[in-house]
Amino acid sequence: MNIRIPRGTQDILPGKVEQWQYIEEKARDLCRRYNYKEIRTPVFEQTELFQRGVGDTTDIVQKEMYTFEDRGGRSLTLRPEGTASVARSYVENKMHGEAQQPTKLFYIGPMFRYERPQSGRMRQFVQFGVEAIGSADPAVDAEVIALAMDYYSELGLKGLKLVINSLGDKESRDAHRQALIDHFQPRINEFCSDCQERLEKNPLRILDCKKDADHELMKTAPSILDYLNEESSAYFEKVKFLLDQMGVSYEVDPALVRGLDYYNNTAFEIMIEGKGFGAITTLSGGGRYNGLVEELGGPESPGIGFALSLERLLMALEAQEINLEIKESIDCYLVAMGEKAKDKAAVLLYELRKEGLTADKDYIDRKPKGQFKSADRLKARYTAILGENELEAEKINVKHMETGEQKEIALSDFITYMKENMEESI
């Protein structure tokens, strides 16, 4: 083997893929109830979409994008996240003109970021995300947050922590930003080099810094919540009120900053506590992006959404030893002896499958004992035995694997018999 899987990617093999199918189906089912429709956009877009949508100064755009030139000289990028694409599609397909607003969409698909892989961080990973575009009602914020929390809790995850914050509207943010700069500027040389850079780029991030967490200026730093203007403040209050009413508990963290430029007002993250995660604690993140659609050339269309990583979800489920209900048995395994019986078995298999049963047989000339072993391994509920004797008598032996009970029935009744048996046992 000299050709290997690219760094930061994975093969999802049988045995594991069922878990993926399960959680994806759960996501679709949940979205159906919340009335969000699935959207599928391409995995690559014009590079400019992300530069403008996600923001030129973000880490994602500056150092994590899979960007390439196609044969026509166009710069394309493997999508690092889903919101920009959905917003682009919203504009391009003129969804703002549809009668029903907000437009409520969800997606499940691979995203790509060029990073050093580690636990819970892959170069290709799968996000389940939701976007509601076309309404600035705080009830939509609450709905989206509730949807995300519901998803986890319905899968049985414990120890979740919802953290919310308001980044305010543009006016509030600008005022706060200036306050932060004024606060740190005089003594910025006492901070780490990262923070010194952050002062200009994104002073909010200084508050996130672990190295300088104990610095006295950190404790006295101006909070965004004190700089929210009346409108933003009322908005945030309403979101919190609705969450309270719905019984969704949360924690307000004024230091919660999201990494993408397009966020304003509501921002939230869902974290998980406990072991099995290494450094990763964020399961999901989202927020409101009222200017994004306009930035991409559409009409003013406020939106909100979140995205969560299915890899991290599966890690969390595993860490908490939560078993998903996955059917791994097959209905019937055919054991055949002798060439004629094998031929007949092939035909019977075809008929069983046409009737909706999951069925299989041996294809590598194993002896009966080996065939039974296969049946056992495949967790067959029934085994049907067909040999020269049975064939001659036009019978077939059907064995219930769990009880060991075996019954001889007419070959002509076999399919019907199996079908009825399955229906009964469901």
Add this chain to the structure above:
RNA sequence: GCGGUUGUGGCGAAGUGGUUAACGCACCGGAUUGUGGUUCCGGCACACAUGGGUUCGAUUCCCAUCAAUCGCCCCA
């Protein structure tokens, strides 16, 4: 981009500067001329990541590379 750890058959895992590199699991066969488990017996397998160096001799020591993994930064 930076740092730690690791790299032996399909998987797990010993071990050694020197004739055929343990063992366990899995798999296959036999004991049981056509019935899954257990047990016993036998068998299978392109295994020392790659490239250099030291040495009479390297899987073992040294260096580099590659890969995996974990962490920093940042995030999902």
